[in-house]
Amino acid sequence: xxxxxxxxxxxxxxxxxxxxxxxxxxxxxxxxxxxxxxxxxxxxxxxxxxxxxxxxxxxxxxxxxxxxxxxxxxxxxxxxxxxxxxxxxxxxxxxxxxxxxxxxxxxxxxxxxxxxxxxxxxxxxxxxxxxxxxxxxxxxxxxxxxxxxxxxxxxxxxxxxxxxxxxxxxxxxxxxxxxxxxxxxx
Numbered sequence: 142x143x144x145x146x147x148x149x150x151x152x153x154x155x156x157x158x159x160x161x162x163x164x165x166x167x168x169x170x171x172x173x174x175x176x177x178x179x180x181x182x183x184x185x186x187x188x189x190x191x192x193x194x195x196x197x198x199x200x201x202x203x204x205x206x207x208x209x210x211x212x213x214x215x216x217x218x219x220x221x222x223x224x225x226x227x228x229x230x231x232x233x234x235x236x237x238x239x240x241x242x243x244x245x246x247x248x249x250x251x252x253x254x255x256x257x258x259x260x261x262x263x264x265x266x267x268x269x270x271x272x273x274x275x276x277x278x279x280x281x282x283x284x285x286x287x288x289x290x291x292x293x294x295x296x297x298x299x300x301x302x303x304x305x306x307x308x309x310x311x312x313x314x315x316x317x318x319x320x321x322x323x324x325x326x327x
Contacts, residue, residue, distance in 0.1 A: 148240035151250035239288035
C-alpha cells in the first residue's frame with residue numbers, strides 16, 4: 142500500500158511527502174523528479190523544448206512505474222489528475238491524499254521560491270496570478286474526485302500537516318465503522 146499526495150502546484154506535495162515518509166519509515170518517490178532524472182531536463186525545460194503534451198506522456202510513464210511500488214509515499218505533479226490513466230494507476234494500490242492550498246498561497250509560494258520558478262513553467266500571460274487562479278479552479282474538482290483524504294496546507298507548518306495526515310490515515314484505515322480496511326503502513 143502506498144500513500145499518494147496529489148494537489149495543486151506548491152501545495153506541499155514534495156516537502157510534506159519527504160517529511161511523512163521519514164516519519165512513517167517509508168521510502169519516498171517524486172514523479173516530477175523521476176521525469177527530470179530520466180530525461181535530464183527540468184520540468185520547465187521539458188515544457189519549453191518538448192511541450193506540455195510530451196511532458197504529460199513522460200509523467201504518465203513515471204506514474205505507471207511508481208504505481209508498481211509498495212510501501213512508499215509518492216508525490217505527484219500538480220497535473221497528474223489530468224489523465225485518467227494516472228488516476229487509475231495511482232488508485233490501484235494507494236490511499237490518495239489531497240493537499241489543498243488556496244490559490245493566493247500557491248502564487249505567493251511560487252513568487253518566493255527561486256527553485257520553484259527555475260524548475261517549473263510559469264504562467265506566461267498578462268496576468269500570471271489570474272491564470273494560476275483559473276488553473277486552480279479547473280483542477281480542484283478533479284483533485285476532490287480522486288482523493289480519499291483532504292488536508293488543507295494553506296498557511297500551516299509542515300509538522301502540523303504531517304500530524305493531521307497521520308491521524309486521518311489511521312481513521313481511514315479503520316473506516317467509520319471500525320472495520321479494518323487492510324494493511325496501511327501505520
